[in-house]
Amino acid sequence: MLAIINANIVPVAGEAMPDATLLMRDGKIEALGTDVEIPGEARVIDARGRTVTPGIVEAHAHVGISEQGLGAEGSDHNETTDPVTPHVRAIDGINPRDDAFREFREAGITTALVPPGSANLLGGSAVVLKCSGTIVDDMVILDPAGMKAALGENPKGAYGQRQGKAPATRMGSAALLREALVAAREYMEKQDAAEADDDTDPPGFNAKHEALLPVLRREMPLRIHCHRADDIVTAVRIGEEFDLCYTLEHVTEGQYVTELLAKHRVPCAVGPTLQHGSKVENRERDFRAPLALAAAGVPMCFTTDHPVIAGQYLALTAGIAVSWGMDYDAALAAITATAAEHAGVADRVGTLEPGKDADVVIWSGDPLDFTTFADVTIIDGDVVYERGV
Amino acid sequence: MRAYIGARIYPVDAPPFDDGVMLVDDGHIQEVGADVRVPDGVETVDLSGRVVIPGMVDAHSHAGMWGDGEGDASRDGNERPGPIAADVDAVDSVNPHHRSFASCREGGVTSVMIHPGSGNAIGGLCFAAKTRGEIVDDMVIRAPTGLKGALGENPKRGSGKDSPKTRMGTAALIRDYFARAAEYGRKKDADKDPDPDAGFENALRVLRGEIPFRVHAHRADDIVTATRLCEALDIRYNIEHCTDGYLLAEFLGHRELTAHVGPGLSSRGKVEVANRDERNAALLHAAGVRVCLVTDHPFLDVRYLMAYGGVAHKHGLPFDATLRALTLTPAESIGIADRVGSLAKGKDADFLVLAGEPFRYRSPILSTFVEGEEVYTRQQP
Known part of the structure; x- marks a missing residue:
């Protein structure tokens, strides 16, 4: 179980959510929003100041x-x-x-x-x-x-x-x-x-x-x-x-x-x-x-x-x-x-919605900018890439 | 005379300043600075909120001679059969009406060094040109600016009966060419009147230090x-592409070499570029290598050179070094820094107006100026 907190979540389906949480379980997106409760066993990634989009x-x-x-x-x-x-x-x-x-x-x-x-x-x-x-x-x-x-x-x-x-x-x-x-x-x-x-x-x-x-x-x-x-x-x-x-x-x-x-x-x-x-x-x-x-x-x-x-x-x-x-x-x-x-x-x-695959990216800035990095890439709820900083 | 006022200006050879003034007359920069007074009666162009940088200088381009959707008919980069095409001059292959020059202007490139291709061990003469004009001879800034050489995969693919089949074969051909040219030179010096040989004459220009050998590797x-070939001959040289350079950064840094790094934004289509790494330019720069970012146009469409700068900057090339790698360093490498590459009094008025800070997608090139003339104006479709 994986949770991303304090993120600017851009789900592509629907409006962007500032300071929001994304919760993933068993390879799927379980919940996202500003009032998501994080179970104790979840690994938590703090994405403060960063943008989260679908893979x-x-x-x-x-x-x-x-x-x-x-x-x-x-x-x-x-x-x-x-x-x-x-x-x-x-x-x-x-x-x-x-x-x-x-x-x-x-x-x-x-x-x-x-x-x-x-x-x-x-x-x-x-x-x-x-x-x-x-x-x-x-x-x-x-x-x-x-x-x-x-x-x-x-x-x-x-x-x-x-x-x-x-x-x-x-x-x-x-x-x-x-x-x-x-x-x-x-x-x-x-x-x-x-x-x-x-x-x-x-x-x-x-x-x-x-x-x-x-x-x-x-x-x-x-x-x-x-x-x-x-x-x-x-x-x-x-x-x-x-x-x-x-x-x-x-x-x-x-x-x-x-x-x-x-x-x-x-x-x-x-x-x-x-x-x-x-x-x-x-x-x-x-x-x-x-x-x-x-x-x-x-x-x-x-x-x-x-x-x-x-x-x-x-x-x-x-x-x-x-x-x-x-x-x-x-x-x-x-x-x-x-x-x-x-x-x-x-x-x-393609979007961040409950029930979809937990394919998620945490970006260092605007995902479309020339100088932005994918900081963390997640596929099916697993971190498959993490940028060493 | 015209005065460009209000922009943040990056002169490149001096620190940037806000609310700058640049006076342009007769195609040249008369004054540039934050405290320059605009003479009475001079036409002013308000660039408040904009950013001005020098026109970019692309040290490795095939503009006018290759690609851009013109098919086989316009492929004029590699003289066949090789492998020694030392007598050819890129000036004779360049079509000023080729759409690549419009792409250069759109991409903010105002000066290019145009190379023959890398299909031959010796490819011919390179030259430097402005990117607007009708008559290639009028576009020339300096010619020749180097002799092209090539190592690695490309010369091995040559169709000539003497084309090399191995890397050692290519090196041997290049050594032999310079050795025979030197002998030719000795005969000339001794008034023995050898048969005229344009290829050997071009080698003598390199051997005498008049132009560098520019080696695709x-x-x-x-x-x-x-390095082995050139240092044995004691000639000036630089490395074109230098894709694996970061693996040898210290070795190259000791030599204070210039690397023309690119084409950017490409993939690893050949075996010889299998180690391509976005950090190359940054690591070379950190090791003391003089880095130019090049398009190898058409292989990186020159319209996206600024994006390539952004990617190099992203991967660790400092901002100032990135800007320099697109302007003054290539001008120095080509030998045209007396005229272009920075915004300074007396230099050509080649400059770009950007919507904002360089290397961001929200800061496109709005206008390109060559010698004070606006040669590109961005129009949203």
Whole structure:
């Protein structure tokens, strides 16, 4: 049992509470407020003068799967033998000993959605993890947590340009993506027919089609990588055509198609906004997209796309967004509550509320300031990082 | 003449003062101080509540020659095939209309040293430029300002038939290049008229002490190799990146080296940066190394250099040292401190107006001035 006292608690759900107490028991938040009674056996941390928020949620990070400082040996996020690999699972490529998990904890990041990369049109299923542990299976909050898809430059670069095979164009990418979805839908219909009729044989097992069934049944989202406005529009076109739940990842030119995204209320993970102009499709990256989306009421969160930008700069990114005019509370939500919704784990993390996981950060100052430290990071009620001062 | 009044001013080479006055005429600072009288009839600009610092100086940039969403067509940093591209000059790769210069101005960088890339063991000449202009030659502050060298992983990836495959191979190539250049120089001195060789001429500039050798080195062993190579040749040099520098802080501090530390806000994508640590700049500074914070633009988008300063400060680089590492120290390292890097009488009127104290997200750069001209004005989208 753990209690934080005298804290400026920013629960993200609801108003900030000055001089408040947060009580955690059995890995969950038990109570928070100004009149919480602290049981005698609780370990007490005095957070006087400091701010307490939910653990930060990084909704699109290749932590553990694009490992730090290992070069090609640690690169396991793109299965580039085939542009359509929905059957691969990110969880099988993640090394919990990637040192980036330590940096995440030190930066107050407690939850990460880890998707496969964007070289493939269908890259495999994502997983949501807690950022502490040795056995990846024990770290899982949600698996599968969506199917990764990609449009734009990366698939045609990985195949058309490097391997001389499809897709070589944007229209080729869209066609192959549709083809895979149609084939899986036929497979699903045959399965359903066999289910309904004892005389009809089910189709032969197909791992790729199987992996797409939860997407077609709207049980999990298709998470579509798109930077440029035309790619964003193609993503919406395909998402609507197949009546899918879908999210957009990166959304670099979102400011040009705000109305469309608002109309469909498409959840967007925006970023990495601090990235350098590594390719033509991210040429327009800056803070116009997140500001426009937030202003239009599109559900949006920030992402670093770690390691494209190291995950530890997620809060700093939200700070810069505030300097450009984003509402402070919206910016903080964009790295906590909204990010948790984007990842599909808002029932467990993203806000400080009784019954939610005890994922908590004590900050040395304003969490969005460049010079603020995460002093203490707590996951499931355990202190997983404490800054030596 | 114009008078900027009311701001808190950090001259960098002197203590800060409030309610400052800076008189600017013909692109230069005429006077700067708290007690400067504004002559009658001079136009005044009221900067009350604002903070003024010198325009930042980025000692390691590829502005105008690389990246920023322009694709392969604008990659002009590494001449191939290497590994010795000593005859090339970065001036000839730079496009003043490249959007990176607008990013420099937005990010508060008014002077840059533009390097060739690190794909070759010898990469070519570096030069210093202002970040506004139409004609690159008119933007030049000083050229050349160094010869680029590279150790570690990058030169090993070269496609040239003589490209090195090992670190010892790279070091041998660099030694051989300077040895043959020295021989070339001796022939010239003896009036033996060797065939003209632009690459050797550039080596002679280094060997004669006219320009430093600027050596890309991330890993500790590469940094030590740089010192070994350069000290045997008795040439001026500095370390570019110096990622593992904190592991050798004492060794480097004894040498009073200059380290161009960066790119900041990056991850550890290569093996040679596996030990990257946010405390590097602070630990090097504490050991007596002269520290510059650099973007290696485009690798840290120069629009976020001030945020990088904030992160270095957070991890122990003192406030004054952080400000100096972004202004005067790089100006000194490049050899342009007579013109830029601090706010002092006679220097170029390159300065930034901030909304508040530096290194806070609530203190963005509101305006950037180069030689008295406002070249960037922040506009909320």
